[in-house]
Amino acid sequence: MADFPNEIRINPAALNKMIIGGIAVGLIAIGLYTSFFKVDPREHAIVLRFGKYTGQPITEQGLHFKLPFGIDRHQIVEVTTMQKEEFGFSTQSAGQRTRYASRNRNQSETSLIVTGDLNIADVEWSTQYVVNNAYNYLFKVRNADETFRAMNEAVMREIIGDRTINEVLTSGRSEIQQEVKDKLQSLANQYELGIKLEEVILQDVNPPESVKASWNDVNQAQQERSQKINTAQAEFNKVIPKAKGDAARVIEEAKGYAVERVNNAQGDADLFKQVYSAYKLAPEVTRKRIYLETIGKVFTTGPETTGPKKIILDEEAKGLLPLLNLNTGGK
Incomplete structure (x- = not known):
């Protein structure tokens, strides 16, 4: 077999050094990559060491150090961003003209709520909130988002169940929103969800589609009735005070005339008495x-x-x- 004088020969010792050096560089790179993380101004970070919480959440923005190679793990939570849960509807695209997607079966079932007078209201609402405690939000409850949604449905059904269908559809909406917000915040604090409620909005409240036409007819009749009552009341307020004023004026004139006649009669009587006194003398x-x-x-x-x-x-x-x-x- 012929020898090849130009054949490259690799020293095994040098090869081992190259492999070890490459591994070392890789480990250093991985270590550096896994040793730092960034926190934005709107975020808080939680650091876990071997799966255990290490202490206070990191609230300062910028780069932060942690132990590499998975010894420390971090989780980022947005704490100033307004978040929203929607019930009975879903936003397809937000903007100048917000578009809403068609409801699915689960959304329809969520929005149908029995009122206190045993009617059914189709209620669509949204809840806006921010996370104010990153640790509680991540670890106090197994799934904070699902728990919060379940709380929303339970509280809304409880509050609407204490009211009539007319209150829900008309005058009671603002009170319902405030009551639901207060009740939800109380439950969130009780379960330590780490959530702060900002607003509860009744997006749309209607009777179910199957009876919507009949309800609109009744509602229109009630509005016409109220309009006629208001018109009659306005006419009453215009006519009755004038009639009372005319009556008072006539009464005062009659009283004045009576006083005048009495005074004249009294004067005539006094004059007659004076004449009679003079007559008796001569x-x-x-x-x-x-x-x-x-x-x-x-x-x-x-x-x-x-x-x-x-x-x-x-x-x-x-x-x-x-x-x-x-x-x-x-x-």
Whole structure:
């Protein structure tokens, strides 16, 4: 067999050194890669050493060290990002015009809730929250998200079950939202979910599709009834106060007239008493004075004289014109 003078010969010792060096470099690279992790401003990190929690969560942003090769493991939790759970519907795309996907069977079953008066309401709602305790959120409950969804359904059914269908569909929505939020926060604190509720929104509340048309007819009739009642009340408020004002004015005028008549009568009575007192002192003189005053009033003439014509006849006169016309003003 011929020898090949140009054949490359590898020293086994050098090869071993190269392999060991490559492994060492690889281990160093892996060690460096698994020794650092990054925490963003909106995140908190939890570090586990051999699966056991090491202490306080890491809240400072930037690069952080941990033991390599899987000795330490970290989990990142977003704590300032608003998260949302939807019930009875799902958002297909959010934006300027939010689009909602068609409901599946599970969503329809979730949204149908029995009210306190044994009607059924189709309730779609969403719950917005943030994680305020990363450790509790990850480790206090086996699955915090599923537990929180179950709490939502239970609380919403409890609150709506205490109200009538009219309250749920009309005036009671804001109260329901607040009650559900308060109850959910209390349960989240009790189970240490590490969640802070921000808002509960009743997205849409309707009667079920099978009775929606009939319900709308009833609702429209009730609205028309309320409108007519309000119109009648407005007319009542406009007419009745005016009538009461007119009645009060007439009553006051009548009272004033009565007072005037009484005062006039009282004055006449006082005058008569004075005349009678004078008459008792000098009957003949008083009688003549009254007679002359009366005759003077009767025979008063002049341009301003008003009343019936006054004619005096002289019974002893024998001429053709036995009268004195007192209405000519002296002419």
